[in-house]
Amino acid sequence: MSEAFQIILLAVDSAIRLSVPLLFACLAGLYSERAGVVDIGLEGKMLIGAFAAGAVASLVPNPWLGLLAAVMASVLFALVHGFASISQRGNQIVSGVAINVLASGLTAILGNAWFGQGGRTPQLPSGARFNEITLPLAEAARSVPLVGEIYYQVISGHSVLVYIALGLVPLTWFLLYRTRWGLRLRAVGENPAAVDTAGLSVTRLRYSAVIMAGILCGFGGAYLAIAQSAGFITDMTAGKGFIALAALIFAKWRPLPALGACFLFGLLDAVALRIQGVSFPGIGQVPVQAIQALPYILTVVLLAGFIGKATPPKAVGVPYLKDRS
Amino acid sequence: MPAPAIQMTGIDKRFGAVHANNAVSMTVEKGTVHGLIGENGAGKSTLMSILYGFYHADAGSIAINGKPSLIRTPADAIHSGIGMVHQHFMLVETFTVVENVMLGAEGGAFTARGASAVRAKLQALSYAYGMDVNPDAVVSELAVGELQRVEILKALVKGADILILDEPTAVLTPTEVEKLFVLLRRLAGEGKTIIIVTHKLKEIMAVTDRVSVMRRGEMVGTVETSNSSPADLAELMVGRRVVLTVEKGPANPQGVVLDVKDLTVRDARGTVRLDHVSFQVRAGEIVGIAGVSGNGQSELLEAIAGIRKPAGGAVSLNGELLDCGGRDDPTALRAKGLRHVPEDRHRMGLVKPFEAAESALLGCSDEPGFGSGPFLDRDAVLADCVRKMEAFDVRPADPRLRTALFSGGNQQKIVLAREIERDPKLLLIGQPTRGVDIGAIEFIHKRIIALRDAGKAVLLVSTELDEVLALSDRVLVMCGGRITGERRPEDTNEQDMGLLMAGVSSDAPKVAA
Numbered sequence: 001m002s003e004a005f006q007i008i009l010l011a012v013d014s015a016i017r018l019s020v021p022l023l024f025a026c027l028a029g030l031y032s033e034r035a036g037v038v039d040i041g042l043e044g045k046m047l048i049g050a051f052a053a054g055a056v057a058s059l060v061p062n063p064w065l066g067l068l069a070a071v072m073a074s075v076l077f078a079l080v081h082g083f084a085s086i087s088q089r090g091n092q093i094v095s096g097v098a099i100n101v102l103a104s105g106l107t108a109i110l111g112n113a114w115f116g117q118g119g120r121t122p123q124l125p126s127g128a129r130f131n132e133i134t135l136p137l138a139e140a141a142r143s144v145p146l147v148g149e150i151y152y153q154v155i156s157g158h159s160v161l162v163y164i165a166l167g168l169v170p171l172t173w174f175l176l177y178r179t180r181w182g183l184r185l186r187a188v189g190e191n192p193a194a195v196d197t198a199g200l201s202v203t204r205l206r207y208s209a210v211i212m213a214g215i216l217c218g219f220g221g222a223y224l225a226i227a228q229s230a231g232f233i234t235d236m237t238a239g240k241g242f243i244a245l246a247a248l249i250f251a252k253w254r255p256l257p258a259l260g261a262c263f264l265f266g267l268l269d270a271v272a273l274r275i276q277g278v279s280f281p282g283i284g285q286v287p288v289q290a291i292q293a294l295p296y297i298l299t300v301v302l303l304a305g306f307i308g309k310a311t312p313p314k315a316v317g318v319p320y321l322k323d324r325s
Numbered sequence: 326m327p328a329p330a331i332q333m334t335g336i337d338k339r340f341g342a343v344h345a346n347n348a349v350s351m352t353v354e355k356g357t358v359h360g361l362i363g364e365n366g367a368g369k370s371t372l373m374s375i376l377y378g379f380y381h382a383d384a385g386s387i388a389i390n391g392k393p394s395l396i397r398t399p400a401d402a403i404h405s406g407i408g409m410v411h412q413h414f415m416l417v418e419t420f421t422v423v424e425n426v427m428l429g430a431e432g433g434a435f436t437a438r439g440a441s442a443v444r445a446k447l448q449a450l451s452y453a454y455g456m457d458v459n460p461d462a463v464v465s466e467l468a469v470g471e472l473q474r475v476e477i478l479k480a481l482v483k484g485a486d487i488l489i490l491d492e493p494t495a496v497l498t499p500t501e502v503e504k505l506f507v508l509l510r511r512l513a514g515e516g517k518t519i520i521i522v523t524h525k526l527k528e529i530m531a532v533t534d535r536v537s538v539m540r541r542g543e544m545v546g547t548v549e550t551s552n553s554s555p556a557d558l559a560e561l562m563v564g565r566r567v568v569l570t571v572e573k574g575p576a577n578p579q580g581v582v583l584d585v586k587d588l589t590v591r592d593a594r595g596t597v598r599l600d601h602v603s604f605q606v607r608a609g610e611i612v613g614i615a616g617v618s619g620n621g622q623s624e625l626l627e628a629i630a631g632i633r634k635p636a637g638g639a640v641s642l643n644g645e646l647l648d649c650g651g652r653d654d655p656t657a658l659r660a661k662g663l664r665h666v667p668e669d670r671h672r673m674g675l676v677k678p679f680e681a682a683e684s685a686l687l688g689c690s691d692e693p694g695f696g697s698g699p700f701l702d703r704d705a706v707l708a709d710c711v712r713k714m715e716a717f718d719v720r721p722a723d724p725r726l727r728t729a730l731f732s733g734g735n736q737q738k739i740v741l742a743r744e745i746e747r748d749p750k751l752l753l754i755g756q757p758t759r760g761v762d763i764g765a766i767e768f769i770h771k772r773i774i775a776l777r778d779a780g781k782a783v784l785l786v787s788t789e790l791d792e793v794l795a796l797s798d799r800v801l802v803m804c805g806g807r808i809t810g811e812r813r814p815e816d817t818n819e820q821d822m823g824l825l826m827a828g829v830s831s832d833a834p835k836v837a838a
Contacts, residue, residue, distance in 0.1 A: 180431040180439075187417045187428050194415040197379070198429030199400030314418065322379065 009153040011270050016154065016162065017228065019266025021046065021237075023165045024220030025244030026251070026258045027172055028213040034176065034253055035209030036189035036315040040096035041081050042217055043241025044103030049074035049221020051107040054121035054232030055114065057225075061128035066226045067161075071218030077103065078214025079207075086206045089319035100241075108234050119234035121225070130159035130227040159227040161219060168216070172255040185209055189313035192320040202320045217241075239296075246299045252310045268294055328391025330355040330487055330518035331376065336385035338371055345371040346382070347542040353487075353535075355390070358509055358519040360529040360550070363539035364562055364762040365733050369522050370412075372539070373489050377409045378402040389487070403429075405487075408480025412492040414472050418465040422458055423447065426479045446482050454508060469496040469619070473505070487518045494528055498617050499790065499823035506532045526555040526569075527791070538562055563763050573774045576798040578607035581644075582751050582782035583629070588638035590624045590806075598624040600806040601638065606751065611773065611783040613797030613814075615790055616826050621806035622786045623668055626755050629784070630665040631658045642751060659688065664744040668755030668786065674740040675728050682710035682724035685743050713742035718768060734765030741769060745776060752776060755786045770796060790822060804828035 025042045032039040052073035057066030077099050084095035111119040138156035141148035176182035184205055188195045192202045220240075225232045243265055251257035272291045279285050303310075331353040338346040345368045353359045363369045374380045376387065378396040387394050389405045396402050402409075416425050423444050432439035447460050456474045464472065473493065480488055490509075494502045509519050509532060523529060529536050530550060537547040538561040545561050559567045583606040590599035599621045606612045614622050627633040629640055634650030642661055647653045655665065667673035675684045686695065686706055695709070696702040710724035717738040719731070728736060737757070744752065757773065758766045773796060777783055787793050793800055794814045802810045802825035810825040 178436055180434050180436060183424060183428060183431060183436055187420065187424075190417045190419055191415065193413075194417050194425070194428065197377075197399050197409065197411065197415040199378075199398060199403045200429050 005149075009149065011267070011274065013154050013157075014273070015263060015267040015270040016158065017266075018269040019262045020162050020165045021220045021223050021228070021240050022244045022247055022262040022265055023169070023259065024216050024223065025241050026247045026262050027168055027255065028216035028220070029245055029248045030172065030251075030253055030255060030258060031185070031209045031216070032213040033248065033316050034189045034313055035185050035206050036192060036313055036318065036320070037082070037085055037206055037210055038092040038096065038317040039081070039210075039213055040093060040242070040245060041077065041099035041103075042213070042244055043237050043239065044096075044100035045074040045077045045214060045217035046221040046224065046241050047100075047103040047107055047235070047237045048077055049218040050225035050236055051103075051111065051121070051221070051232045052218075053222040054124070054225040055111075057124055057128040058115070058122045058231065061125060063128060063130045063222075063226050066128065067130075067219070067222040070222035070225070071215050074218035074221060075211055075214035078210050078217070082207050082210040085319065086203055086210070089321060092317050092319075104235060107232070111232065111234065121232040124226060124230040128226065129230055130161055130223075132157045132159055133163075159223070161223045161227050164219065165223075166259075169255050169259045176255065181208070186313075189315055192315050193322075196320070196322070206320075243296075243299065246303060249310050249312075250299075250302060253313060265299070268298060327355055328388075329353060330390060331520075332388040332391075333372070333376065334386050334388075336372060336375055336387075337383045338368075338375060338380060339383060344542050346375070348385070349539070349542070349544045351537050351544060351547070353518055353520060355518050356513055356516045357534040358513045358521060358532055360533035360536040361520060361522045361539065362524060362526070362529055362536060362558060362562060364524070365760050366541075366762075367539040367562070368542040369539050370491060373409070373491060373520070373522055376402070377407060377489060400429075403483055403485075406485055407487045407489065408483060408485025409489040410473065410476040410480060410491065410493060412495065414476055416464050416472060416475060419463065421461050421463055422467075422475050422478075423460045425464055425475060426460075426482050430483055443482060447478060450478055450481055454511070456508070469617070470498075470501045473497070477508075485517075487520070488512065489520045489522070491522045492524070493521065494523065494525065495788070496618060498826045499819050500827055502528070526558050529558065530555060540564055559763055565764075567763050568767055571770050571774070571795040573796075574778070576610045576777065577780075578610040578798070579780065580608055581605045582608050582642065583784065584639075584641040584644075585629070586639045586641075588625070588628060588640060589636045590621075590628050590633060591636045592624075597636075598806050599628065599635070602803075602806075602808055603638075604801055604808065604811075606782045606784050608750075608782050609777060609780045610798045611777050611785055611796055613793035613800045614784070614786040614803055615793040615800055615822060616788065616803035618788045620803045620826075622788075622803055623755070624806070625803070626665070626668065626753050626784075626786055630663070630667075630753055631655045655688065659747075662748075662750030664747060664749035664752050666740055666744050666752065666754040666757065668759070670736055670740050675736060677727070677729035679728050680725050681714070681719075681728055681731065681739055682707050684728040685710045685713055685724070685739050687743065689743065689747070713739070713746055716746065717742040717772070732762065732765075733760035734762045734769075737761050737769065738765065741772060745772060749781060751782045751784065753784050753786075756789075757785065757787065758789070758792060759787075790819065790826075794822075802826055 025046055029039050029042050049070035053066040053070035056069035057063055081095050081099055084090040085092040108119045111121060115121055135156035138152045142152040176186060184195060184200055188202055188205045195205065196202050224236055247258060247261035247265055250261040272294050276288050276291055277285065329352045333351045336346050336349045349372055361369050371380060375382045378399045378401050381397065387396055394405050396405060423440055426447060427439050427443040432442055444460050451458050456478060458471060458474050458478065493505060497505065513519050521533065533550045535547060536550055536553065536558060538545050538558060540562060555569060559569060586603050587601045588599055589597065589601055592598050602625060616622055624633060628635045628649055631649045631654045640647045640649050642663060671677060690701065695705055707724045711722065714722040714724065719735050719738045757769050761769065773783060785796060797814055800812050800814055801808050802822060804826055805828055809828055
């Protein structure tokens with residue numbers, strides 16, 4: 001096969017890897033915002049999750065325990081957000097910002113205090129990480145042109161978390177559109193008063209969505225720290241939670257388009273990595289910073305006018321208060 | 326005699342300093358249509374919200390069909406066979422009718438089976454009661470009358486034996502109201518119990534068997550409708566005799582003040598809201614716009630008042646062509662003698678956290694006498710507010726009190742005083758008495774007529790048909806952004822107006838028989 005085809009395969013493969021944390025965070029935001037709770041704390045929850053995963057996996061060399069720790073830490077933060085914005089009816093943006101600031105500070109301080117490596121967690125051995133899985137027949141299929149190559153290069157050879165993330169997309173669709181919980185969740189994000197008068201608890205539904213967001217952010221954080229890398233690095237989420245929010249708007253709060261949006265942003269990232277240091281005819285070498293800014297610029301451009309009108313769930317960001325009249 | 330469907334005893338509820346329900350008791354017999362009336366803030370909505378489990382009573386007990394029931398949540402109420410149609414519909418706009426009806430009664434963890442069960446029930450019920458609703462229509466695309474049908478069906482599908490309707494007729498045309506009442510009578514005939522909360526005395530007389538009247542958080546009496554009259558009920562509501570009819574002499578129209586030609590307004594989405602509307606208002610006459618809310622009346626007022634830029638047409642004031650929403654913004658129009666009392670005083674007319682004197686100054690702070698340069702003369706502002714409060718009988722006459730703490734009627738008087746006291750040539754007035762108590766209605770109506778008699782032009786928009794007919798010298802009816810007819814109040818009746826409001830246009834004015 002031609003070299004160009006190989007390059008495309010490699011780019012797609014690395015785009016998948018890079019889009020997975022976005023996808024976890026984006027789906028997390030989808031549950032939360034579909035239930036009417038704005039979640040700009042995706043970033044912070046992923047970060048604390050990544051730290052917990054890195055820390056626990058470095059002490060107990062088992063990635064599943066690392067994942068569990070990530071989920072627990074992230075859900076704890078989600079509950080803080082839930083308490084502030086659902087029970088106390090606080091401002092959801094402020095609460096989300098607080099979570100981001102808290103996670104960023106806390107991980108740096110605890111990391112330094114516990115491990116003394118400048119905020120990092122110790123380098124993880126292979127047994128403490130989620131390693132790449134070679135799917136059945138991948139080696140054999142490798143020699144089959146096109147289909148076999150795609151199977152080997154792109155589909156096989158990812159960690160189990162990648163497959164979980166991809167599986168979550170149809171699962172989320174099913175939960176939202178085919179189950180009782182999903183119906184209620186969507187209703188509470190559009191008109192909580194309708195849910196309340198139907199004899200259902202707005203509080204309970206919103207908490208369930210926020211906890212779901214916490215679980216998924218935990219997965220995203222664990223992926224960053226113990227699947228993609230071999231340990232936690234200070235501020236390793238690097239704005240992925242915000243890009244995920246952009247992807248959520250881009251996808252108009254729907255699960256299948258969310259996959260597309262996250263993949264697109266992942267692809268941009270992959271391309272940015274690949275063209276670093278490459279000299280372009282007429283331009284010369286493009287500064288790394290300019291390339292790294294590319295996904296953000298594209299996000300702004302796309303959100304500014306190329307996706308049509310993205311109507312958020314009607315009650316998003318509004319604390320539910322029985323009106324007293 | 327069977328046990329009453331509902332027996333509420335000694336219900337007490339406070340919201341902070343407000344005693345919303347003070348030892349209220351109410352008995353509703355099975356199979357009857359029971360009216361609950363009272364002025365705004367009398368506590369009727371609170372009482373019904375307690376019955377529906379939306380609020381908790383501080384004290385008191387409820388018995389349903391003779392059985393003491395603890396209703397702590399709407400789920401308990403639904404379980405006891407109580408259904409409620411709220412004034413503001415409790416529907417999810419992005420959902421279909423089926424999804425809305427099944428919410429909370431899905432019949433299992435997955436929605437597929439429940440949906441088909443609900444669909445079957447819906448079809449059976451709409452067939453039985455002649456309520457035509459497409460189960461797969463998305464709610465945001467339905468008309469208001471249909472939304473109400475969905476709400477009623479929602480309660481019936483969940484097995485309601487007791488149906489509470491809160492201000493159900495506010496959004497309906499007279500024909501739709503009549504249909505609704507036929508349905509309610511029929512449901513009552515089948516043994517269901519209906520409670521209808523309203524402030525419209527005429528409707529109470531038309532549909533109920535019995536009426537309970539509330540005043541200031543207390544139940545002041547329950548009477549047989551057949552032994553009562555609107556005047557009696559009004560007296561019970563207000564606590565004193567009130568004049569329900571508006572007295573006014575014949576109009577003496579002079580020259581044209583407002584001339585509107587082919588006015589067209591589109592909303593942000595490009596939908597036509599106002600479609601080539603033309604009419605004139607002369608000095609010394611009140612022109613009323615009737616119609617079900619949402620048929621372009623708001624857009625009409627906002628366009629003339631310079632808040633919204635029209636897509637086409639011409640508006641002239643005293644012969645001068647206006648550039649509404651452009652050069653002629655509200656400030657410029659005020660200078661030309663146009664004053665506007667907006668439909669929704671909370672959204673546009675007042676700032677609720679401001680003190681009354683500040684609300685009474687909105688839009689007028691640049692006038693000389695209220696200060697110089699960038700500074701406000703606070704004493705002058707307060708003195709001016711006190712003067713207006715006296716002229717309009719605002720109670721309490723305290724200019725430093727927060728606007729939100731005045732009753733609806735007194736808030737409206739503050740807005741009216743602000744606009745009328747500035748001697749307008751043309752007054753636009755929307756919903757002059759929405760959320761205003763009966764006592765204040767009388768006063769407001771008198772002031773509007775006095776303004777007319779002083780030779781001013783008045784354009785009045787109200788969704789209360791009786792109000793439009795009582796005040797106006799000419800009535801224009803709007804439907805779907807068009808004027809569907811013009812009548813003199815003395816030459817028309819409710820049926821005729823109802824047809825025009827529903828869009829059945831007939832340009833030939835009916836000759837009074």
